[in-house]
Amino acid sequence: MIACIWACKKVPVGDQKIKPPVRSYIVTARIDKKGTNTNSEGTAMLKGRYDEGTKVLSYKLEYRNLIPEEISLRNGPKGSRGTLTAIIYKNTGATVPLPLSGTLTLTPLQERNLVKGFWFVSVNTLALSPEISGILTLKQN
Numbered sequence: 001m002i003a004c005i006w007a008c009k010k011v012p013v014g015d016q017k018i019k020p021p022v023r024s025y026i027v028t029a030r031i032d033k034k035g036t037n038t039n040s041e042g043t044a045m046l047k048g049r050y051d052e053g054t055k056v057l058s059y060k061l062e063y064r065n066l067i068p069e070e071i072s073l074r075n076g077p078k079g080s081r082g083t084l085t086a087i088i089y090k091n092t093g094a095t096v097p098l099p100l101s102g103t104l105t106l107t108p109l110q111e112r113n114l115v116k117g118f119w120f121v122s123v124n125t126l127a128l129s130p131e132i133s134g135i136l137t138l139k140q141n
Contacts, residue, residue, distance in 0.1 A: 006128040008030075015098070025052075028045075028136070029045070029046040029121050029137065030134050031132050033132050036134065042131060043063065046136070050106075054105075057103065059102060062098050062099040067091075068091065068124065068131075069124050069125055071088040072088060074119070076118060083120060087141055114138070121136065
């Protein structure tokens with residue numbers, strides 16, 4: 001019996017910490033009038049990637065049937081005003097080729113909220129704010 005207890009004793013192997021695996025995600029958002037209480041025919045689609053190792057979110061966004069004044073990423077429940085995270089596009093009068101694309105480096109808090117599904121895209125026009133919006137969804141790559 002003593003031999004059995006002695007054999008099961010765990011011996012620490014230094015100060016090793018187990019690191020969680022670094023994941024990457026495919027990010028998508030279907031942006032339309034659902035949840036914004038509008039009758040807009042405008043639509044948009046965001047596609048991108050997020051890498052936990054580099055903390056970089058890269059995206060491409062295309063829109064149809066509207067002229068945006070501002071396109072922003074927000075943190076909060078869809079249908080709310082949310083907290084501004086980043087402005088993807090601001091109308092300055094210059095023609096912008098589609099798709100709109102870019103990258104963002106996230107803070108740990110931004111990363112946590114993104115992975116938990118609290119981010120959404122808001123498209124504002126001169127007529128409505130927001131005119132259309134959509135939640136960012138992540139799928140592990």
